[in-house]
Every structure is written in structure tokens, then in C-alpha cells.
């Protein structure tokens with residue numbers, strides 16, 4: 001099975017998992033990326049009736065069918081299910097996200113959700129996070145200052161050329177960042193002035209990971 005088929009398979013499994021729980025009051029959170037796009041395809045095709053969806057990017061909003069109401073996070077109390085992919089995950093359900101540059105809104109939606117279902121293929125697994133360059137959304141004037149701080153932490157920052165986030169900011173991708181204790185790195189980076197958000201999801205990790213491999217899907221659930 002190629003990677004796209006695996007992504008599609010985990011997205012379909014996520015949709016089937018939540019389908020019995022969807023009703024006219026349900027608010028869905030929808031992330032960004034190629035795996036999430038497969039989930040959006042399922043949702044669009046189903047014609048299921050929900051209250052609406054909060055999206056982590058303009059790109060995902062544009063893929064939603066006109067039958068799904070797009071809602072702002074400010075209009076709802078919470079998100080029932082947040083569905084999104086990841087660039088890397090570990091056995092503790094910690095993630096690196098932001099390959100698509102939507103990490104800030106993704107983290108806000110994850111924090112606001114009752115259940116975060118992460119859809120991945122098995123190539124995204126890592127024993128130790130950090131193989132995927134860590135995206136950091138930064139305020140433009142702080143880019144070099146933040147890069148210097150990140151270098152002191154052992155990482156190699158690379159400016160993401162020709163990319164502006166939906167929030168009007170820039171992205172630094174940090175290679176080889178030591179990440180033995182992800183939540184410490186997450187907190188330390190977010191304390192640097194000018195950092196908007198970083199792509200480590202450790203303080204708010206996934207509740208469920210649906211991992212597609214050659215033999216099908218494995219649904220992994222974290223104990224709360």
C-alpha cells in the first residue's frame with residue numbers, strides 16, 4: 001500500500017469511528033494537510049448533519065462542501081472531535097505538527113477539543129521526536145533573535161522561504177532539535193519573545209491515534 005492509500009485508510013477509519021456519535025449539535029474541528037483532506041472527502045460525501053466545523057486553515061475551509069457550516073471557534077463552547085494529521089508521533093501520543101504551517105491554529109483547536117483524533121500512516125512513528133524539523137511560527141522582526149536562541153538549545157534553524165501563515169507570520173523549521181523531554185522543549189521555546197507557537201504537541205497530545213499500516217488500521221487510545 002502506498003503512503004496516500006494509508007493516509008486515506010486512516011482518515012476513513014476516523015470518520016467511521018465518530019460517525020455514530022455525530023448529530024445536529026456536533027462541532028467538528030478539522031486540521032490541515034493531505035491526510036485531513038481525505039477525511040474532508042468522507043465528510044463531504046456522507047451528507048451527515050452536524051452543527052458545523054471549525055477549521056485550522058483557509059485551505060481546509062476551501063475543501064469543505066457548502067453543506068457544512070464553517071464556524072469560528074469564538075462562536076462555540078468546545079469542539080467535540082478534532083481530526084488532524086501529524087508529521088511525527090511517539091508512543092506517548094506526543095506529536096510534531098506544522099509541516100503545512102498551520103500549527104498555531106491546530107494547537108488552539110486541539111486544546112479546545114474534547115477528543116483529539118490523530119490520523120497518520122506508520123511512517124510517521126518515531127521513538128524519539130525530532131527527526132522531522134520542528135516548525136516554529138514567529139513574528140517577523142524576532143526571526144533572527146529566535147534563531148539564535150534555538151541554536152543555543154542545539155537546533156539548526158532554517159527559515160521557510162516564501163511562506164506566510166494564515167496569521168501573517170513566518171516559519172522557522174528547526175533541524176536536529178534535542179527533544180528528550182518534549183514538553184520541556186515545547187514550553188521553553190514558547191517562552192522566547194516573538195514566538196507565536198511551536199509544533200510540539202506534548203502538553204496537549206492526541207487522545208486517539210489511528211495508524212494505517214500494510215495490514216490495515218490500528219486504533220490506539222491513550223488512557224485518561
Ligand code: 5RP
Pocket residue numbers: 031032033034035036084085086087096097098099100101102103106
Ligand atoms: C499541518 C500539519 C499536518 O497535519 C502535517 O503536516 C501532516 O500532513 P500530511 O497529512 O499532509 O502528511 O501539521 O500544519
